[in-house]
Every structure is written in C-alpha cells, then in structure tokens.
Amino acid sequence: MDAILELRVVDGPLAVACWVLAVAGALYLLWAVLAPRPRWRGLAFLAGAAVLAPAITLLVHWILVDVASVFPEDLPSEVLLDVGIGVFGILLAVLCMVRLGRARRRWGRRIAAVGSALAVVLLAGQQINAYFGLNLTVGDLTGSSLSRIAPLEPALERGGATAVPLSGWRPPGDLPSTGELRKVQIPNPASGFAARDAYVYFPPAYSAAVRPELPVLVLMAGQPGGPADWLSGGQLRGRMDRFAREHDGVAPVVVVVDPIGNPSANTLCMDTKLGKAETYLVQDVAPWIKEHLSVSTDPARWAAGGFSFGATCSVQLLAKHPELFGSALGFAAEKEPALAKERSKTIDTAFDGDTAAFEAQLPAHFFAQGGHEGQFLFLAAGTRDPDFIAQAHVIADQARGGGTEVHEEIVQGEGHSWEMIAKAMPVGLEMLAGRWGFP
Known part of the structure; x- marks a missing residue:
C-alpha cells in the first residue's frame, strides 16, 4: 500500500498512462464524430467544437474572476489551455452522441465516448496539477499522507x-x-x-x-x-x-x-x-x-x-x-x-x-x-x-x-x-x- 501511495502523479508511469489514455480517447472521439456520413457534417461539428471550447473556457474564466471574484487574479494561460482541452473532450463526446442518434445497438459506443471524454478530462486535470505542483503523489491526492x-x-x-x-x-x-x-x-x-x-x-x-x-x-x-x-x-x-x-x-x-x-x-x-x-x-x-x-x-x-x-x-x-x-x-x-x-x-x-x-x-x-x-x-x-x-x-x-x-x-x-x-x-x-x- 505504501508503494502505491508514494507513486508520483505529476510525472512517471501514472503521468504517461494519463497521456496514453487521453490520446487514445481523443482519437476515438474524432473517429466517432467524423466516421458517420455525411462526412461534411462531422467536419462542421468538429470545427464548431474547436471554436466553442476556448469560448466556453474564457467565458467561465471571466465569470469566476471578473464577476464572481472567486480568484483575485487571472489564471495562468497554461492552466486555461488545459481547461480548454478538457472542455474540448467533453464537447467531442456530446457530438459523438448526436452523431450516434437513438439507435439501441450503439450503447457500447456511447459508453466508449463517455470514457474517452473522461480520459481527456483526466489528462487536463493532471496537467493543471502538474503546473501548480500541489499534489505530487497518490497519497497527497487521497489525503492519506495527512492522516498519518x-x-x-x-x-x-x-x-x-x-x-x-x-x-x-x-x-x-x-x-x-x-x-x-x-x-x-x-x-x-x-x-x-x-x-x-x-x-x-x-x-x-x-x-x-x-x-x-x-x-x-x-x-x-x-x-x-x-x-x-x-x-x-x-x-x-x-x-x-x-x-x-x-x-x-x-x-x-x-x-x-x-x-x-x-x-x-x-x-x-x-x-x-x-x-x-x-x-x-x-x-x-x-x-x-x-x-x-x-x-x-x-x-x-x-x-x-x-x-x-x-x-x-x-x-x-x-x-x-x-x-x-x-x-x-x-x-x-x-x-x-x-x-x-x-x-x-x-x-x-x-x-x-x-x-x-x-x-x-x-x-x-x-x-x-x-x-x-x-x-x-x-x-x-x-x-x-x-x-x-x-x-x-x-x-x-x-x-x-x-x-x-x-x-x-x-x-x-x-x-x-x-x-x-x-x-x-x-x-x-x-x-x-x-x-x-x-x-
């Protein structure tokens, strides 16, 4: 158990695993959006998501900083980029659901789309944590280090x-x-x-x-x-x-x-x-x-x-x-x-x-x-x-x-x-x- 708690999450094998899962998930989502015909519609959806993701990110940032004053300063650009990647993954999953329609036999693809989006979001969170360097190990993330x-x-x-x-x-x-x-x-x-x-x-x-x-x-x-x-x-x-x-x-x-x-x-x-x-x-x-x-x-x-x-x-x-x-x-x-x-x-x-x-x-x-x-x-x-x-x-x-x-x-x-x-x-x-x- 101690060996697991001491595993680093900002680099090393766990960080590599986050990258592998996220890349695989992103590729699956891109395929799921572009594969169904007509192809032009998938490309249009993809272009819309590419524009909408940074727009949503900046809007939420504006609300948190300038309206709600949750943070007294602007968040670093690197953090906003990572957030935008996570939002883009979620939008791709939504578009995948739209392209799949209501067909009953496509539940496996829907589950795969959700899992892929979660993998992209996980990488975004891992990268934000790595930027700030706050939780370095599994024990830090779970709070078990403090309990000791x-x-x-x-x-x-x-x-x-x-x-x-x-x-x-x-x-x-x-x-x-x-x-x-x-x-x-x-x-x-x-x-x-x-x-x-x-x-x-x-x-x-x-x-x-x-x-x-x-x-x-x-x-x-x-x-x-x-x-x-x-x-x-x-x-x-x-x-x-x-x-x-x-x-x-x-x-x-x-x-x-x-x-x-x-x-x-x-x-x-x-x-x-x-x-x-x-x-x-x-x-x-x-x-x-x-x-x-x-x-x-x-x-x-x-x-x-x-x-x-x-x-x-x-x-x-x-x-x-x-x-x-x-x-x-x-x-x-x-x-x-x-x-x-x-x-x-x-x-x-x-x-x-x-x-x-x-x-x-x-x-x-x-x-x-x-x-x-x-x-x-x-x-x-x-x-x-x-x-x-x-x-x-x-x-x-x-x-x-x-x-x-x-x-x-x-x-x-x-x-x-x-x-x-x-x-x-x-x-x-x-x-x-x-x-x-x-x-």
Missing part, C-alpha cells in the same frame, strides 16, 4: 526538555537524521477565528536532550488552499530535513498556520467583517508558539513566509508587526491583498467602501512610516509569472523605502507554482540562516 501525522504530544512542548540559547548549544553525536512533523489545533481566545489544524515541523536539533532555542518560521498557504499544501506541494518535511543536514541538525521550528479558514474564503489576512485573521496570527498563534514550544522569543529570529495569499500575508506581518517578525519570505506576493481584480470590490466588501481605512492597513502605509531598519524581506517570483514579478518590484521599493533589506529572486522557467518555491526557498532559507547565525 500524529497530534502534538507534551514531550515536544516547551516543558518536555531543557532549552538553552542557540549560541551556546552544541550538537550531540546521536541526533536523528530527520525531523518530526505534528498537527495541532491552535486555540483562538482572542480572535474567535475558525482556523483549520496547524502543522509543526521540529528539526533534528529539537530532539536533543538539551534543546537549542530555535528560530521560528510561520508559513501560510495560498488561496484557495490550506496549511496541508505546504506538506504536499511545498514538500516541507523533506526540504527542511535537507536544510537541517547542512547545518548540524539545526533549522527553524516551522509552524504552518491557517489565516483563511476554508479553501474558498479570503480574509485578506486582516481584521475585517470577513474575520479576525490578523488578530488570530498576532494574538493567538504567536503567543501560543512562545508558550508551548522551545523557541527564541527574539523577533529578529522570527520570520513569516508564504505562497501567493500567504506571501502577501507575510509581507503584511513584517510591515505591521516588527515587534513579532524580523524577516519574511514572500513567494509570489501581491502588492496589496485583494478579493477581486477591481480594487473597489475589495474595499466595498471588506471595508464598506472606506478607501482610507483599507489603505491604512496596507504594507505600503507602514513601510512609508520608516523605522524598519534591521528587517529582511526575501521576494521570489517565476519568469513565467510576469505580473507577480512586477508586483514584487513594487513591494521591494516600498520596503526599501522603510529601511528594510530586500532580496529579489527571479526563478527562471517557472510560473505561479510550488516548483518555483522549490527552487527559490533554499536560497531564502540560507539567507535567513546567515542572519540567524546557524552553524
């Missing part, structure tokens, strides 16, 4: 072992080669925010009889999404284990938290009528970490980080709460939080149309006040994501204006995906390691 994560036990909390400052700690010879991953429901007495389970990564150094007081990295996922995305697409445990092996078992304690609430929500990472997400992070999450985990309480050793929505949130925390966070890792951050492409929709929905109230909560406002010397901001975006590169430049200029040290990392050949993070995050972590004085 144990709840946080008292032995891993602050009272479970003696802790000393990192500068005075020396690694023992019996450290494990890998860290531990646990889940926990962080209480919300200050905010009342209904967050999903958080996940905590403890590096090998945390397992020592005498622990070092380690730095903290608070991570947040994109929207739509949730904390588990950092475990699947972000490959958090493996990535942090590799980082720790390069630093004598030392790495930050990573707490992946949920300022969203559910996959379809968007709280702007602020306190609005949409929820008290900022209060949850600042007055619930941060105090809980300090009280329950053996970590440093020095804000210079605390960093926020995230992808997309989470990256935007990390910049907000750095700008607004220097008393908590000295650094931030922003992977594809927006220059300001948004519910829709039109700024007015965000302001109307979350701030009852009060533009001044909205702008008073933006990172630009806090960076403009100055006094951010000593802070560090790492911004990353892929070359196939030009809009977010442009937004990173805006954020960088604002942060530098406030005194923050900024590094911009442009990742070649990558888009708005977890693969971009896979290439950029080691760079950001090493920069943090230098600031934190890691071995």
Whole structure:
C-alpha cells in the first residue's frame, strides 16, 4: 500500500498512462464524430467544437474572476489551455452522441465516448496539477499522507526538555537524521477565528536532550488552499530535513498556520467583517508558539513566509508587526491583498467602501512610516509569472523605502507554482540562516 501511495502523479508511469489514455480517447472521439456520413457534417461539428471550447473556457474564466471574484487574479494561460482541452473532450463526446442518434445497438459506443471524454478530462486535470505542483503523489491526492501525522504530544512542548540559547548549544553525536512533523489545533481566545489544524515541523536539533532555542518560521498557504499544501506541494518535511543536514541538525521550528479558514474564503489576512485573521496570527498563534514550544522569543529570529495569499500575508506581518517578525519570505506576493481584480470590490466588501481605512492597513502605509531598519524581506517570483514579478518590484521599493533589506529572486522557467518555491526557498532559507547565525 505504501508503494502505491508514494507513486508520483505529476510525472512517471501514472503521468504517461494519463497521456496514453487521453490520446487514445481523443482519437476515438474524432473517429466517432467524423466516421458517420455525411462526412461534411462531422467536419462542421468538429470545427464548431474547436471554436466553442476556448469560448466556453474564457467565458467561465471571466465569470469566476471578473464577476464572481472567486480568484483575485487571472489564471495562468497554461492552466486555461488545459481547461480548454478538457472542455474540448467533453464537447467531442456530446457530438459523438448526436452523431450516434437513438439507435439501441450503439450503447457500447456511447459508453466508449463517455470514457474517452473522461480520459481527456483526466489528462487536463493532471496537467493543471502538474503546473501548480500541489499534489505530487497518490497519497497527497487521497489525503492519506495527512492522516498519518500524529497530534502534538507534551514531550515536544516547551516543558518536555531543557532549552538553552542557540549560541551556546552544541550538537550531540546521536541526533536523528530527520525531523518530526505534528498537527495541532491552535486555540483562538482572542480572535474567535475558525482556523483549520496547524502543522509543526521540529528539526533534528529539537530532539536533543538539551534543546537549542530555535528560530521560528510561520508559513501560510495560498488561496484557495490550506496549511496541508505546504506538506504536499511545498514538500516541507523533506526540504527542511535537507536544510537541517547542512547545518548540524539545526533549522527553524516551522509552524504552518491557517489565516483563511476554508479553501474558498479570503480574509485578506486582516481584521475585517470577513474575520479576525490578523488578530488570530498576532494574538493567538504567536503567543501560543512562545508558550508551548522551545523557541527564541527574539523577533529578529522570527520570520513569516508564504505562497501567493500567504506571501502577501507575510509581507503584511513584517510591515505591521516588527515587534513579532524580523524577516519574511514572500513567494509570489501581491502588492496589496485583494478579493477581486477591481480594487473597489475589495474595499466595498471588506471595508464598506472606506478607501482610507483599507489603505491604512496596507504594507505600503507602514513601510512609508520608516523605522524598519534591521528587517529582511526575501521576494521570489517565476519568469513565467510576469505580473507577480512586477508586483514584487513594487513591494521591494516600498520596503526599501522603510529601511528594510530586500532580496529579489527571479526563478527562471517557472510560473505561479510550488516548483518555483522549490527552487527559490533554499536560497531564502540560507539567507535567513546567515542572519540567524546557524552553524
């Protein structure tokens, strides 16, 4: 069973199988549409489907982004192409049914048409997943990987072992080669925010009889999404284990938290009528970490980080709460939080149309006040994501204006995906390691 759960779905044999099935299905659908006479009618149907598929795709995209504001940004062109392929497969199946008519003896062909369309749709879904790099294995898709994560036990909390400052700690010879991953429901007495389970990564150094007081990295996922995305697409445990092996078992304690609430929500990472997400992070999450985990309480050793929505949130925390966070890792951050492409929709929905109230909560406002010397901001975006590169430049200029040290990392050949993070995050972590004085 473990071998099946570890099978990769973004490449390898399963990806090849998706391609083979889809190509076979598409060929069957084309034959089924073109074979019956008159042939000209089949060609006309096929031409109509070729025009209608992209039209439907763009219409649905317009409704989701510009009308319903399900997404605050346009979807990548690669994703729209894959969606269009899936729509084209469905249209071919419909045309096949039309060409077959009502003949009773053609149920086998109808079933084959439906199966072929499903194969094309499956490939489209596989390609979209591969672009974002979210679910890498069968276990990620089924959720079984998450079910194996144990709840946080008292032995891993602050009272479970003696802790000393990192500068005075020396690694023992019996450290494990890998860290531990646990889940926990962080209480919300200050905010009342209904967050999903958080996940905590403890590096090998945390397992020592005498622990070092380690730095903290608070991570947040994109929207739509949730904390588990950092475990699947972000490959958090493996990535942090590799980082720790390069630093004598030392790495930050990573707490992946949920300022969203559910996959379809968007709280702007602020306190609005949409929820008290900022209060949850600042007055619930941060105090809980300090009280329950053996970590440093020095804000210079605390960093926020995230992808997309989470990256935007990390910049907000750095700008607004220097008393908590000295650094931030922003992977594809927006220059300001948004519910829709039109700024007015965000302001109307979350701030009852009060533009001044909205702008008073933006990172630009806090960076403009100055006094951010000593802070560090790492911004990353892929070359196939030009809009977010442009937004990173805006954020960088604002942060530098406030005194923050900024590094911009442009990742070649990558888009708005977890693969971009896979290439950029080691760079950001090493920069943090230098600031934190890691071995």
